[in-house]
Amino acid sequence: MHAYANPARFLKIARPLTPILGWGGAALVLIGVYAGLFMTPPDYLQGESVRILYIHVPAAWLGMGGWTGIAIASIIQLVWRHPLAGVSARAIAVPGALFTALCLVTGSIWGRPTWGTWWEWDGRMTSMLVLLFLYFGYIALANSSEEKGSVSRVTAIFGLVGAVNIPIINRSVVWWNSLHQGPSITLKGSSISSELLWPLGFTVMGFTLLFGAIVLMRMRAQLAEIRTEARMRRMASE
Amino acid sequence: MKPKHQRLGLAVAGLFAMVGSGLLAMTALKDQAAYFYAPADLKTASVKPGEAIRLGGMVVANSIKRDPDGVTIRFQVSDGKATTNVRFTGIVPDLFKENSGMVGEGSLSSDGTFVADNILAKHDERYMPPQLEGKMHKTETMAQ
Known part of the structure; x- marks a missing residue:
């Protein structure tokens, strides 16, 4: 792992990887969205509004996966003091918040015709909203960190503590009576019929690759900023 | 004991404490956090x-x-x-x-x-x- 502690080495891999992830992800998302809009049949009960699933599910996964990534990066920063851990955690926070917001918005749009309400304070929706606020808090804390590029220890601890919410979101529909339906895709299989399910694989994979590309771009920008600043300081002292 | 191991131990202990307290809080909430009565x-x-x-x-x-x-x-x-x-x-x-x-x-x-x-x-x-x-x-x- 420490082989990539050297930013130059990291950049050598990140630079060619960014367009691969970005364009690959965009292509998969386009295929998945086209298939989800035009090729799959409507649902027997929800009708056409089922199609929002192809955006809502990847958004939920990336919102939660993003914070899991922040938590892992926080541990690595706190324990191993890896120089890129803080940079990556900071890079994840903004797209993570974006996808969490996207999940809440698409869920709300789906909820109106299906449940008959835009918003209800049930366990799943409330815990997901808490996740969005955790992201806002994390971004604010990271921006107030003294460390250039990386994040402060307090921010890393916050990233770790916030991870408690992730299993709560996941289990919220199982532990409590909730308006949100239970999990459709479990280890036992899927209760989404395969005709409706297949484009979801494309959009989940596609958005995940796009997320990776955004994180790499943000990390590179962050590292470039550190370099510029160091160079400016050197020039000023000469 | 190297400081790295000390930090690892501390992080793991902290993580367990957090998850444990979270689970306890959630089970205590069980009925109050239910969205509806059956x-x-x-x-x-x-x-x-x-x-x-x-x-x-x-x-x-x-x-x-x-x-x-x-x-x-x-x-x-x-x-x-x-x-x-x-x-x-x-x-x-x-x-x-x-x-x-x-x-x-x-x-x-x-x-x-x-x-x-x-x-x-x-x-x-x-x-x-x-x-x-x-x-x-x-x-x-x-x-x-």
């Missing part, structure tokens, strides 16, 4: 008539009756263990139907009927094209 919960929980609650369950087959005024409906909600009578005046969501999940906001009247002010349809976790309906989809219990 009909069987109504029997055990001491819900006073007039108290604002939500009731959720499956709409019993052939139980929806329309009053002569045209806007009031009466039906039964079941969770497989108990059944509650519900009265509602207003417009229900499109997905509200018999053998499907629902959540109602309202209160119990003195005779034990749940008077709903608002009704939401609860969708279950099954998704399928229309032609498969009936073949696979047989909702008998609350999808939980």
Whole structure:
């Protein structure tokens, strides 16, 4: 792992990887969205509004996966003091918040015709909203960190503590009576019929690759900023 | 002991403490954080008539009756263990139907009927094209 502690080495891999992830992800998302809009049949009960699933599910996964990534990066920063851990955690926070917001918005749009309400304070929706606020808090804390590029220890601890919410979101529909339906895709299989399910694989994979590309771009920008600043300081002292 | 191991131990201990306290808090919250009461919960929980609650369950087959005024409906909600009578005046969501999940906001009247002010349809976790309906989809219990 420490082989990539050297930013130059990291950049050598990140630079060619960014367009691969970005364009690959965009292509998969386009295929998945086209298939989800035009090729799959409507649902027997929800009708056409089922199609929002192809955006809502990847958004939920990336919102939660993003914070899991922040938590892992926080541990690595706190324990191993890896120089890129803080940079990556900071890079994840903004797209993570974006996808969490996207999940809440698409869920709300789906909820109106299906449940008959835009918003209800049930366990799943409330815990997901808490996740969005955790992201806002994390971004604010990271921006107030003294460390250039990386994040402060307090921010890393916050990233770790916030991870408690992730299993709560996941289990919220199982532990409590909730308006949100239970999990459709479990280890036992899927209760989404395969005709409706297949484009979801494309959009989940596609958005995940796009997320990776955004994180790499943000990390590179962050590292470039550190370099510029160091160079400016050197020039000023000469 | 290297400082790295010390930090690792501290982080792991902290993580366990956090997850443990989170789980404890959530189990303590269990009933309070429930979004609705199921009909069987109504029997055990001491819900006073007039108290604002939500009731959720499956709409019993052939139980929806329309009053002569045209806007009031009466039906039964079941969770497989108990059944509650519900009265509602207003417009229900499109997905509200018999053998499907629902959540109602309202209160119990003195005779034990749940008077709903608002009704939401609860969708279950099954998704399928229309032609498969009936073949696979047989909702008998609350999808939980």
